[in-house]
Amino acid sequence: xxxxxxxxxxxxxxxxxxxxxxxxxxxxxxxxxxxxxxxxxxxxxxxxxxxxxxxxxxxxxxxxxxxxxxxxxxxxxxxxxxxxxxxxxxxxxxxxxxxxxxxxxxxxxxxxxxxxxxxxxxxxxxxxxxxxxxxxxxxxxxxxxxxxxxxxxxxxxxxxxxxxxxxxxxxxxxxxxxxxxxxxxxxxxxxxxx
Amino acid sequence: xxxxxxxxxxxxxxxxxxxxxxxxxxxxxxxxxxxxxxxxxxxxxxxxxxxxxxxxxxxxxxxxxxxxxxxxxxxxxxxxxxxxxxxxxxxxxxxxxxxxxxxxxxxxxxxxxxxxxxxxxxxxxxxxxxxxxxxxxxxxxxxxxxxxxxxxxxxxxxxxxxxxxxxxxxxxxxxxxxxxxxxxxxxxxxxxxxxxxxxxxxxxxxxxxxxxxxxxxxxxxxxxxxxxxxxxxxxxxx
Numbered sequence: 001x002x003x004x005x006x007x008x009x010x011x012x013x014x015x016x017x018x019x020x021x022x023x024x025x026x027x028x029x030x031x032x033x034x035x036x037x038x039x040x041x042x043x044x045x046x047x048x049x050x051x052x053x054x055x056x057x058x059x060x061x062x063x064x065x066x067x068x069x070x071x072x073x074x075x076x077x078x079x080x081x082x083x084x085x086x087x088x089x090x091x092x093x094x095x096x097x098x099x100x101x102x103x104x105x106x107x108x109x110x111x112x113x114x115x116x117x118x119x120x121x122x123x124x125x126x127x128x129x130x131x132x133x134x135x136x137x138x139x140x141x142x143x144x145x146x147x148x149x150x151x152x153x154x155x156x157x158x159x160x161x162x163x164x165x166x167x168x169x170x171x172x173x174x175x176x177x178x179x180x181x182x183x184x185x186x187x188x189x190x191x192x193x194x
Numbered sequence: 195x196x197x198x199x200x201x202x203x204x205x206x207x208x209x210x211x212x213x214x215x216x217x218x219x220x221x222x223x224x225x226x227x228x229x230x231x232x233x234x235x236x237x238x239x240x241x242x243x244x245x246x247x248x249x250x251x252x253x254x255x256x257x258x259x260x261x262x263x264x265x266x267x268x269x270x271x272x273x274x275x276x277x278x279x280x281x282x283x284x285x286x287x288x289x290x291x292x293x294x295x296x297x298x299x300x301x302x303x304x305x306x307x308x309x310x311x312x313x314x315x316x317x318x319x320x321x322x323x324x325x326x327x328x329x330x331x332x333x334x335x336x337x338x339x340x341x342x343x344x345x346x347x348x349x350x351x352x353x354x355x356x357x358x359x360x361x362x363x364x365x366x367x368x369x370x371x372x373x374x375x376x377x378x379x380x381x382x383x384x385x386x387x388x389x390x391x392x393x394x395x396x397x398x399x400x401x402x403x404x405x406x407x408x409x410x411x412x413x414x415x416x417x418x419x420x421x422x423x424x425x426x427x428x429x430x431x432x
Contacts, residue, residue, distance in 0.1 A: 017270065018270055018272050018273075019270075019272075019273070020269050020270055020273050022262060022265060022266065025261075025262070025265060026258065026262060029258050029261065030258075033253050033257070033258070034250055034251070034252055034253065035245045035246055035248075035250065036245065037251060037252070037253035038245070038246075038248040038249060038250045038251045039244075039245040039248045041248070041251055042248035042249065043248075046350075046396065047254075048348075048350060048398060049348070049350065050253075051253060051254055051257060052348060054253055054257065055257060055260070055261060058261050059261070059264065059265070062261075062265045062268075062270055063268075063270055063271050064270070064271060065270055065272070066270060066271065066272030067271075072235070072238070073235065073238045073239065073242070074239060074242075076242060077238050077239050077241075077242035080241075080242035080245045081208075081210075081238065081241070081242060083245075084210075084245075085210060088210070097323055097343045097352060098352070132243075132246055133246040133247070133250055136243045136244070136246040136247050137246070137247055140244075140247055151244070152244070152247070154209050154211065155209060155241060155244045156244070156248070160211055161211050176202040176205070176206065177198070177202065179202075179205050179206070179209070180198070180201050180202050180204075180205040183205050183208070183237050183240050183241060184201075186240040186241075186243065186244075187236045187237065187239070187240035190239075190240060190243060192236045192239045192240050
């Protein structure tokens with residue numbers, strides 16, 4: 001995959017951060033904080049917790065910039081997947097906490113304050129085709145609904161693929177295939193193919 | 195050509211959905227297959243763009259300044275390793291050496307246990323959570339059950355109450371954190387009860403409460419009050 005100018009710039013930023021350059025850290029923050037915070041807010045549904053996670057992620061980026069491996073992913077992907085991993089840890093801790101509290105109040109009918117993946121924004125939201133986010137939404141919008149749903153659930157929630165299959169009342173193999181096909185179409189639509 | 199089954203695994207691997215055994219097997223396959231590595235790379239890039247599908251929201255404006263302030267005092271790990279004579283490098287070793295000399299085996303064992311606990315707390319946020327049962331007081335129905343989960347580090351909590359009657363016209367239930375550093379209880383918000391007598395909400399006290407001694411639920415005027423006035427109906431010590 002050919003590196004874009006933005007990816008090259010991000011990579012240089014990370015290299016400077018690894019040398020202790022706070023200005024590069026500020027630049028990378030300006031570039032990544034919005035999508036990372038948006039993802040955190042969508043998954044957690046809580047501004048304070050989303051901010052906490054964002055803070056943890058950027059401190060980790062500062063500490064461990066030298067560990068970034070460009071052969072594995074772009075800086076953007078590295079940061080997104082790092083953030084997502086922390087978000088899933090939080091969601092799981094929240095579920096465990098909720099189960100304990102629910103157990104203690106002896107009510108079987110508790111419903112988790114779920115932030116399950118919702119559908120992506122409507123096509124009406126796709127206004128500017130030059131905007132990266134709009135482009136992603138546009139490609140996602142072109143996916144068959146069931147692929148988009150499976151992919152979003154797998155990405156934005158802490159559900160395993162087994163749980164997704166159960167929730168959607170579909171065989172596990174179908175869910176796996178939908179996730180795979182969704183990713184393949186997303187890859188092709190965004191031009192990430194080697 | 196990569197088999198569909200292997201492509202499925204690649205997708206689940208990127209999304210962090212494989213178990214430890216499957217990860218190990220998949221990574222062995224990755225080492226051998228450059229095409230599979232390419233596919234994983236592409237999937238990773240594609241999956242990460244999903245972050246842009248969330249409604250885009252700006253983070254709080256103060257966060258950047260706080261982060262820059264925080265990193266000002268610490269170097270990235272890569273630089274810490276490259277400064278053998280920095281005080282920050284030898285000081286912990288000096289302290290550790292002194293401890294080794296003066297600590298008995300018993301103390302060492304105790305420290306080990308503490309260290310394990312601290313590590314566990316870092317790994318599992320649940321270990322940092324305090325659970326507080328609130329008990330009925332002042333004529334509250336005896337069958338009311340309430341539990342608070344409180345994370346002091348994050349200053350956030352979750353309360354769930356079962357069996358609480360409606361607050362009544364012109365009244366609201368209000369949650370309070372009784373903190374050793376504050377003269378008066380700190381409001382943690384209004385608690386709304388549904389038609390089944392169940393209330394649950396996440397809360398954050400209005401000001402930082404670092405030494406919470408108890409949580410209490412009172413019956414107050416509608417909309418809540420800045421300082422508790424009404425009767426305490428539920429109370430639980432941390």
